[in-house]
Amino acid sequence: MRRAALGRLGIATGLTVAAAALSLSGAASASAADGGWSPRWYSTYGECQYSGNVLAQLGKLHGFSCLPYDGGYGLYPW
DSSP states (O other): OHHHHHHHHHHHHHHHHHHHHHHHHHHHHHHHHTTOOOOEEESSHHHHHHHHHHHHHTTSOSOEEEEEETTEEEEEEO
């Protein structure tokens, strides 16, 4: 009986931690979508495009542009 109660407590704790992590990642995504994300700098256009594609496939951004920025290229999400 006691072991079953401890097992349920462990599952509830795990679910609470997972829910907190999801809400924090959602807040970070929302701030990025609001324009709170500064451009990332890359030395080559290809490097910028590659990184933007990886971030898009991971769902971190919906679209992006690689524009000349400070002697290299800046990744601007949209």
